[in-house]
Amino acid sequence: MRILVAEDEASIREHLEQRLTEKGYIVDAVDNGADALYCGEEYAIDLAVIDLGLPKVDGIEVIKTLRQQNKKFPILILTARSRWQEKVEGLEAGADDYLTKPFHIEELIARVNALVRRVAGQTDNMLTNGDLSVDVGTQVVKYAGENIDLTAYEYRLLHYLMLNIDKVVSKTELVEHIYAEDNDKDSNTIEVFVRRLRTKLDPSSKHKPIETLRGRGYRLVKAD
Amino acid sequence: MLTVFKNLSLRNRAALAAALTLFFFFSLAGFGLLRAYEDSLNNAAEGELRAYMLSLLGAIDVDEKGVLSLEDLPVSAFNQPNSGVYAEVWQKQRLLWRSNSLIGQSLPKVETRLGKYQFYSSITGDIPLVERSSELSSSNNILSLKIDWNDGVLSEQFDLIVANDAEPFLRRQEGYKENLLLWLLGLGLGLVFLQILLFRWLFRPINKVVDELESIQAGEQQQFSDQYPNEVDRLTQSLNVFLANENQHIKRVKESLANLAHSLKTPLAVIRAELSNKKIDQTALQEQVDRIATVINYQLNRTSTSVRPSYRQAYSCYEQVQRLIAVMQRLHEPEGILIEANIASDLVFKGDVDDLSEVLGNVLENACKWAKSRASVVISNDGDRKLHIKVLDDGPGIPQDQINEVLQRGRRLDVQAEGQGIGLSMVNDIVESYSGEISLKESNDINVEFPSGLAVIINM
Numbered sequence: 001m002r003i004l005v006a007e008d009e010a011s012i013r014e015h016l017e018q019r020l021t022e023k024g025y026i027v028d029a030v031d032n033g034a035d036a037l038y039c040g041e042e043y044a045i046d047l048a049v050i051d052l053g054l055p056k057v058d059g060i061e062v063i064k065t066l067r068q069q070n071k072k073f074p075i076l077i078l079t080a081r082s083r084w085q086e087k088v089e090g091l092e093a094g095a096d097d098y099l100t101k102p103f104h105i106e107e108l109i110a111r112v113n114a115l116v117r118r119v120a121g122q123t124d125n126m127l128t129n130g131d132l133s134v135d136v137g138t139q140v141v142k143y144a145g146e147n148i149d150l151t152a153y154e155y156r157l158l159h160y161l162m163l164n165i166d167k168v169v170s171k172t173e174l175v176e177h178i179y180a181e182d183n184d185k186d187s188n189t190i191e192v193f194v195r196r197l198r199t200k201l202d203p204s205s206k207h208k209p210i211e212t213l214r215g216r217g218y219r220l221v222k223a224d
Numbered sequence: 225m226l227t228v229f230k231n232l233s234l235r236n237r238a239a240l241a242a243a244l245t246l247f248f249f250f251s252l253a254g255f256g257l258l259r260a261y262e263d264s265l266n267n268a269a270e271g272e273l274r275a276y277m278l279s280l281l282g283a284i285d286v287d288e289k290g291v292l293s294l295e296d297l298p299v300s301a302f303n304q305p306n307s308g309v310y311a312e313v314w315q316k317q318r319l320l321w322r323s324n325s326l327i328g329q330s331l332p333k334v335e336t337r338l339g340k341y342q343f344y345s346s347i348t349g350d351i352p353l354v355e356r357s358s359e360l361s362s363s364n365n366i367l368s369l370k371i372d373w374n375d376g377v378l379s380e381q382f383d384l385i386v387a388n389d390a391e392p393f394l395r396r397q398e399g400y401k402e403n404l405l406l407w408l409l410g411l412g413l414g415l416v417f418l419q420i421l422l423f424r425w426l427f428r429p430i431n432k433v434v435d436e437l438e439s440i441q442a443g444e445q446q447q448f449s450d451q452y453p454n455e456v457d458r459l460t461q462s463l464n465v466f467l468a469n470e471n472q473h474i475k476r477v478k479e480s481l482a483n484l485a486h487s488l489k490t491p492l493a494v495i496r497a498e499l500s501n502k503k504i505d506q507t508a509l510q511e512q513v514d515r516i517a518t519v520i521n522y523q524l525n526r527t528s529t530s531v532r533p534s535y536r537q538a539y540s541c542y543e544q545v546q547r548l549i550a551v552m553q554r555l556h557e558p559e560g561i562l563i564e565a566n567i568a569s570d571l572v573f574k575g576d577v578d579d580l581s582e583v584l585g586n587v588l589e590n591a592c593k594w595a596k597s598r599a600s601v602v603i604s605n606d607g608d609r610k611l612h613i614k615v616l617d618d619g620p621g622i623p624q625d626q627i628n629e630v631l632q633r634g635r636r637l638d639v640q641a642e643g644q645g646i647g648l649s650m651v652n653d654i655v656e657s658y659s660g661e662i663s664l665k666e667s668n669d670i671n672v673e674f675p676s677g678l679a680v681i682i683n684m
Contacts, residue, residue, distance in 0.1 A: 082521060082524075082525060083525070083581070083582060084548065084581040084584070084585030084586070085577075085581045085582075087551075088547055088548050091551045091555065092551060096554075096555075102517045104514075114558075118558045
């Protein structure tokens, strides 16, 4: 999952970037509104965390512009202004949730997770599909009650597929959503990650939870 | 000079305006009265002269040779020297007859018209003379008449001139003028004096306002007294509201600062102590930082609610309330919460709309956090004096013994509800500043559908 973090205060931005990365998200962090607009327009962003008091282009303007361009990803606004009138203005611009500064990073991550789940139509931190479960909060993955050890990329890949159960996800889409922008993006490595994931989730190759659709991509099959 | 007028007090301005008005009024009235009196004097003089003229006409006789004679004059004054009644009869430029009262003197020659009386008054000005001769030294009123004499014997035109002494008339006029002036002057001065007294009485409340304002500035009194006429009372009552708000604002800011200082110093002391330990307890530090953040947030909000104009303007706030509810619905829809709203379309709020948003936002947010699936908000006006907000939810409700605690700063009943626990305290502060009421409804107070709720009444 790719998250845009637009925050001009360096220490907060870096902290958010670090903690969200630890939680398995790909983070594009920018320090002004113009860069936030560029990222929102050009990258396959799944969620944005936008501070309202951004330099160059105001946070409200960034949100309005993105919504005018039909960008539908959820937006969480950060604001130091705690009056309801100001919150209403931000939410009316197109944001989906707000968080007032100062905030606990855990609360921000919880809100981010909630927004991600909301997009996927889930209601809690536990993403499940039959015997397979992913706890977004703790990043614990279980299959038939057994803990499965995954690398960061494998987790990101599974997380994204779990949010898109029964949907065909192309290699390009996966690359955009699990790789950071400055990484070397080789779509062939996706095949490697998918193969490893299949082996870890289904060592006996009996259930085949991830299907390959030739020339189209992959699909996490919905369990009965 | 202009500066003098600019700096004139209201009382002096009113007095000056009244004095000028009275001056113009009495000048015009005096002029009119004098003219009317002069006219009446002239009429009297002309009437007297016409009587003389008629007696003169009656006495004129012409013999067979055409010689004019005046015999048996009924007015004896014509025969007494310097009697003050005079007459002359002229035929063209030739004097035919002159009364004995005009010994050694003559009447001024004035214009005559055939068959028409010409009256010349010395009361109202100089007499237009045709010819000036050794006329009478005193002022005279003159009446002239040209007659066409045709009795079969003589056919000729004669100029008849009669005059009387104008001095008695002039003396009466002068006497009247003096009397009139004295009366008008006395009346004018009396009225000006009365006006000054009236203005002193009228402006007494204004002077009292100024005096009381000085006393308030000197700290000798807190508010304006309530003994004022209606018109000024509205001003002083508004000023009293303004002063009360100012005092309340200062009190709140002072309180906020004192509370802020007190609330910050304790956690800072804990942090300082913790930092001096060899092994720093991160959890303890985090706890104190959270405490500081909560205090700052609460006190900043509390102070900002106290910053509002003293004069409360009425706002139509239906649209604003609907916007807030729509946003709240969007926020809580993913949690499966439905907000039912019943808002009066003519909703008016007499105060800071930001305060209304704050009250409604926090109360509704609280209801949505506790609700299972439904929340209801009803807002209505009680005339233009009260605003009623009732927010209900189908959550568990809050026990009576915890009601007061909920409305206090930073108190949270259950960690399941998000937020920093200051929302309802903020509501409490705002409602208090409007002298309103806030109450948590008990479970069985409302209905089965919405067992829990909060009622807010804001006085406007």
